[in-house]
Amino acid sequence: MNRLSLAHLPVAPAVDPRSLSVGVVHLGLGAFHRAHQAVVTERAAALTGDTRWGISGVSQRSATVREQLAPQDGLYGVLERGNGDPTIQVIGSIREVLTAPEDPEAVVARIADPAVSVVTLTVTEKGYRAKNGHLDLDDPEIQGDLTGRPPRTVVGQLAAALARRDEPLTIVSCDNLVANGPFLRQLVAEYFDALGKVPDVFEASRFPASMVDRIVPATTDADRDEAARLLGVRDEAVVVAEPFLQWVIEDDFAGPRPAWEQGGAVLTHDVAPWEQAKLRILNATHSMLAYLGALRGYETIAEAVRDEELAALAQTLITDDVIPTLTPPDGLDLPSYGATVLDRFANPALKHRTAQVAMDGSVKLPVRLLGTVQDRLTAGAEPTTLALAVAAWMVYVHTAPTLDDPQAPRLTAALSGATTPAAIVDNLLAVDTIFPPALATSTPFRDLLITHVAALTNR
Structure with a gap:
């Protein structure tokens, strides 16, 4: 059976992926992001015709996601399982996959790219390397980043990229943390304090809070078989989700952004x-x-x-x-x-x-x-x-x-x-x-x- 790709595309995405340029970087390219933020971003592009918001996805741990997506030109299916028969849609909003352990400098360079104005994160609670409500400065990886090496932690990556930027950045945490945006801002500020230098662009950047909700279980071989049956091609990157999807975002941005509210998100002044x-x-x-x-x-x-x-x-x-x-x-x-x-x-x-x-x-x-x-x-x-x-x-x-x-x-x-x-x-x-x-x-x-x-x- 052929592999899902631009050459073997039985169900087209809502937006031609070849028309998208990268304007968003996402840290933590797991199944949840692919079934949630990437879907909303594509819906917004389809409804507005704005093609500036292709996603550069960063895997923080292994090359598995890249190995799944690269042969498929970044395409993958979202297999929805509800009370009726399963359905599948192909998503094409992820235009690039970076693997942080292999090339941490490429991650920083992409976040620092002037064409990028938004970073989103789903790195789970432990990815923030916090302890007792503060950045864990005793964490060996945080200590390593502070020495000036190409950073391996998300806080280090964000800080290094902000230090190179002239324009402010909007950084949207999508993890299950209380006041996740302000908390992430605090961690980045504590990192800069440890370095002894805070770039001017940090003060102008924004860290809106957000709340995300969708059940996304781990994909099984049976799910891949189901996707192949529905698509007629093999999809090694398919993700599974319930029909329900919710994203509530604090309306506080430093610059241009996707029209996420057009894709189903709720913008509010109090998350x-x-x-x-x-x-x-x-x-x-x-x-x-x-x-x-x-x-x-x-x-x-x-x-x-x-x-x-x-x-x-x-x-x-x-x-x-x-x-x-x-x-x-x-x-x-x-x-x-x-x-x-x-x-x-x-x-x-x-x-x-x-x-x-x-x-x-x-x-x-x-x-x-x-x-x-x-x-x-x-x-x-x-x-x-x-x-x-x-x-x-x-x-x-x-x-x-x-x-x-x-x-x-x-x-x-x-x-x-x-x-x-x-x-x-x-x-x-x-x-x-x-x-x-x-x-x-x-x-x-x-x-x-x-x-x-x-x-x-x-x-």
Whole structure:
């Protein structure tokens, strides 16, 4: 079977990819970006006829994505799996793939290119190399970048490129972090402070906050076979997604940008209510179902949410613990949003693996769960179901044969010799890179955790 390419193109993209010039750099060229920002960017170009916004995608780790996309002229399919038959659309907005470990200088040069005015990021929480709310200046890779080598970290890449630019840049974080744009700006500022020199262009650049939402499970061989059946050609870069897509962006840009609102994004002056609702309802519930589901032997989130007991716990988490801490954004009914989230999780066609959602828990917990725990404790409430979600993470960490987490060595060391629920809880609460002092010393929270850990380990 032929490979998807410009020469073998059974379904044309919405915009001729040969007409696009690069105006956007994206750091973190994984499946989520290809199923989300790249789709919205292409839709905007199709509706406006503006061809300045082709994407230069940067893989921060391996050459796998380049090896998938290069033989296909940057083309790939988005396989949507909803309640009906699957559908597929071909996307052509990614015009270049760079691999940072192979050529870090090329990444900096592309971001510094005057034709580029926007950078977007999906590098996951750990890609920011932060510790206790600040840039981790003890991180070996950050230290290496500060010596002046071609940078290997996203903060180093952005700082090096800004130092070369005459025109300001708009840098849009799309990761699940509270106030992600301002937080990234702070990290870059701390990097410049460590260098001892802040370029003038940094002050004029903008770091708008944003919130993204779309379930994008890992692609399987069965998905590639399905794409081949639908397209009539082989697509090694296909990504899978649900029909739902949401992107909310703070309307604060330093210069030209894609007309993302034409492609379905929402521009607003205040992202925070949208962000909090998504992090605390969708992401927190996702994590709880991942840990509880994995402990019960469920392979996918859909299997976990079809467990009546786990579904009831997820509903209780949303209604009793989370919604009381939120201020709803205009036009969003929080109980209805919560119900929609659970319906989306139950989509059996997505096969979003519990192990995939469970990874990197040490960086996900603080933004998805622990802030809500603190808010409920401050309000004098007992966050029973929230504590269950955190306890499920603790038991998962204690029992997982292998732990995919940036702090895996520290977590493993902390649990060495911990044989009782109290020891598991106390040893993990003492990990100060996860639990702030107010939670680590909270007796009500500790008591709830011990009760839940005991119940989960007994079961």
